[in-house]
Amino acid sequence: xxxxxxxxxxxxxxxxxxxxxxxxxxxxxxxxxxxxxxxxxxxxxxxxxxxxxxxxxxxxxxxxxxxxxxxxxxxxxxxxxxxxxxxxxxxxxxxxxxxxxxxxxxxxxxxxxxxxxxxxxxxxxxxxxxxxxxxxxxxxxxxxxxxxxxxxxxxxxxxxxxxxxxxxxxxxxxxxxxxxxxxxxxxxxxxxxxxxxxxxxxxxxxxxxxxxxxxxxxxxxxxxxxxxxxxxxxxxxxxxxxxxxxxxxxxxxxxxxxxxxxxxxxxxxxxxxxxxxxxxxxxxxxxxxxxxxxxxxxxxxxxxxxxxxxxxxxxxxxxxxxxxxxxxxxxxxxxxxxxxxxxxxxxxxxxxxxxxxxxxxxxxxxxxxxxxxxxxxxxxxxxxxxxxxxxxxxxxxxxxxxxxxxxxxxxxxxxxxxxx
Numbered sequence: 001x002x003x004x005x006x007x008x009x010x011x012x013x014x015x016x017x018x019x020x021x022x023x024x025x026x027x028x029x030x031x032x033x034x035x036x037x038x039x040x041x042x043x044x045x046x047x048x049x050x051x052x053x054x055x056x057x058x059x060x061x062x063x064x065x066x067x068x069x070x071x072x073x074x075x076x077x078x079x080x081x082x083x084x085x086x087x088x089x090x091x092x093x094x095x096x097x098x099x100x101x102x103x104x105x106x107x108x109x110x111x112x113x114x115x116x117x118x119x120x121x122x123x124x125x126x127x128x129x130x131x132x133x134x135x136x137x138x139x140x141x142x143x144x145x146x147x148x149x150x151x152x153x154x155x156x157x158x159x160x161x162x163x164x165x166x167x168x169x170x171x172x173x174x175x176x177x178x179x180x181x182x183x184x185x186x187x188x189x190x191x192x193x194x195x196x197x198x199x200x201x202x203x204x205x206x207x208x209x210x211x212x213x214x215x216x217x218x219x220x221x222x223x224x225x226x227x228x229x230x231x232x233x234x235x236x237x238x239x240x241x242x243x244x245x246x247x248x249x250x251x252x253x254x255x256x257x258x259x260x261x262x263x264x265x266x267x268x269x270x271x272x273x274x275x276x277x278x279x280x281x282x283x284x285x286x287x288x289x290x291x292x293x294x295x296x297x298x299x300x301x302x303x304x305x306x307x308x309x310x311x312x313x314x315x316x317x318x319x320x321x322x323x324x325x326x327x328x329x330x331x332x333x334x335x336x337x338x339x340x341x342x343x344x345x346x347x348x349x350x351x352x353x354x355x356x357x358x359x360x361x362x363x364x365x366x367x368x369x370x371x372x373x374x375x376x377x378x379x380x381x382x383x384x385x386x387x388x389x390x391x392x393x394x395x396x397x398x399x400x401x402x403x404x405x406x407x408x409x410x411x412x413x414x415x416x417x418x419x420x
Contacts, residue, residue: 326394
């Protein structure tokens with residue numbers, strides 16, 4: 001497989017309403033200075049390299065075992081497929097009030113209660129159950145960084161050899177976390193940090209997020225600081241941009257800004273319930289943005305996803321979704337089965353803490369609702385056409401199961417990593 005040469009630099013030019021780069025850089029420099037007094041950086045010792053190699057090897061072993069089990073199940077038309085990662089809503093609490101907020105069921109996280117939220121020890125037990133059959137953990141919320149025991153959860157996930165260890169955050173507390181000794185190992189143990197960035201016009205961003213303008217500037221500075229800290233500690237940094245009919249041009253600016261800073265860019269078209277926003281798809285400015293994103297991907301810039309996946313996602317092209325491959329765990333440790341999305345099928349909750357492994361919980365859940373061929377618009381099917389990245393990855397994964405050799409999965413994985 002050919003390796004792309006480094007793409008030509010992208011020049012980002014601030015537009016009216018965007019923050020002054022000098023102001024952002026000053027904040028970022030100060031945060032980096034304070035963080036380096038506290039955080040653990042990569043020492044590149046032999047022990048460090050061996051420990052990391054062992055973590056990855058352990059995770060890959062589980063991945064291979066689950067892939068083999070899934071291959072056998074799919075051949076028997078059993079769609080109870082073990083996932084490559086688990087999405088854990090750690091709690092519903094959030095310090096933002098985003099206009100597009102949706103928990104996949106038409107509700108806003110910040111309006112929901114935290115009844116039954118797992119405590120620290122229960123959270124550790126949950127991680128142990130999940131790790132029996134999957135390797136990736138995706139911390140989200142609400143806003144996961146508001147959870148006080150987040151450092152404990154990260155430490156435990158790393159101890160259990162989860163890989164990749166991911167978090168999706170609004171980035172509003174990064175400047176408070178990094179100088180805090182409790183977070184000294186946070187960057188060193190995280191594999192992927194995803195920060196929301198929906199606009200660069202500060203007034204517009206404040207309106208979208210429902211926060212004060214100064215905090216918006218701080219989030220941007222926090223991202224820049226994280227990018228600079230990548231020189232001292234290994235982790236993957238992404239910005240996640242929700243594209244709405246009102247923020248298309250802002251998403252275009254975020255794309256340029258992310259490419260300029262060599263930060264991974266993850267575009268997400270706004271969903272209306274369980275499907276992409278049709279007003280968005282029909283907008284000529286949005287179509288132009290999609291073309292620009294695809295061109296940047298082809299040039300080798302850091303755009304999350306393979307070319308096929310990005311195109312299908314942004315254009316809302318039809319796929320077949322396999323919900324067991326993108327499981328959501330709720331705040332109380334319950335697996336929401338077969339899918340969290342509000343649809344023709346009312347999901348059930350299966351308490352993972354009652355089982356010794358994720359596979360055992362899956363078996364029990366499938367006896368309640370069989371997930372086989374559940375995606376579609378027929379009788380006993382979900383009736384939804386969800387348009388999130390996770391849905392498209394399930395489609396790509398199963399294509400790889402159906403045709404392990406020559407099916408294009410390997411190339412898509414390399415494109416995800418930005419190798420080809």
